[in-house]
Amino acid sequence: MSVMTPVSQSTATQNRGRESAAEKVGAPGVNRREFLTYAWGTALALISAEGGLATYMFMMPRFRAGEFGGMFDWGPAQSLPDVGNSPQNSPDGRYWLYHSEQGVKAIYQVCTHLGCLYKWSESTNRFECPCHGSKFTADGDYIEGPAPRSLDQFVVEIVENGQVVAQTTEGETAILPPQTTNPNAEIHIQTGKKILGKPANTSPARAITQAFAKKIT
Numbered sequence: 001m002s003v004m005t006p007v008s009q010s011t012a013t014q015n016r017g018r019e020s021a022a023e024k025v026g027a028p029g030v031n032r033r034e035f036l037t038y039a040w041g042t043a044l045a046l047i048s049a050e051g052g053l054a055t056y057m058f059m060m061p062r063f064r065a066g067e068f069g070g071m072f073d074w075g076p077a078q079s080l081p082d083v084g085n086s087p088q089n090s091p092d093g094r095y096w097l098y099h100s101e102q103g104v105k106a107i108y109q110v111c112t113h114l115g116c117l118y119k120w121s122e123s124t125n126r127f128e129c130p131c132h133g134s135k136f137t138a139d140g141d142y143i144e145g146p147a148p149r150s151l152d153q154f155v156v157e158i159v160e161n162g163q164v165v166a167q168t169t170e171g172e173t174a175i176l177p178p179q180t181t182n183p184n185a186e187i188h189i190q191t192g193k194k195i196l197g198k199p200a201n202t203s204p205a206r207a208i209t210q211a212f213a214k215k216i217t
C-alpha cells in the first residue's frame, strides 16, 4: 500500500494541471478533442462543398441558349420553311436550316475541305465554296470538288411538352434528320453537337452527277 507524501501529492496535482492545460486550445471552454472535432467537420464540409460545386459546374451547359455552341430555338414546326424551299441562313448559329423530304436539317456553314464559308447559290440550287470549288446539294451532300466528305450537320431536336421525341441521328451511310407532323412541336438546334458528313465517295449526289456526266460523253 502506497502512502502519498505531501511532495507526491503536489506532483500529481501539477500533472493534472498540465493535462488539463494541454487539452485547452485557444478559446476558453474548447478543449483539444472538441477543437479537433470542429477542424475535421470544417475540412469535410469544405471538401463536400468543393465536390458539389464541381458537379454543378459539370452539369451546367457551357453555352447559353442562342449562343454558338449552345441551343438555338427555331420556334414551332409550323414556322419551318416549306419542304424543298431554299435553305435559310442562321448566321448566329452558323447553320443553314433546310426542310427536306426526309426531315429538318441544320447544316454547318463551314466547308469540309479547308474550312471556308461556302454560300447558297440560288441560280444553281446548291451550296458552292468560293475557295476551291467544292459543291454540295441543299441536303448537304457532296457533289464535286476537293472536299473529302459531305457537309457536317448539327443535331436537330423535335420537342413536345418539354420532351425530345425525335432528333438527328447518325446512320451508317447517311445522317438521318428528324421529322414531325405536329405543327406545335418545338424545333431545337444543338450547335454543340455536330455530326460529321459522310465520305464524298459514298454521296448519292456524286453518283448521280457521275452517271449524268457519263451519259453526255
Ligand code: FES
Residues within 6 Å of the ligand: 111, 112, 113, 114, 115, 116, 129, 130, 131, 132, 133, 134, 145, 146, 147
Ligand atoms: S475550303 Fe471549300 S473547297 Fe476548299
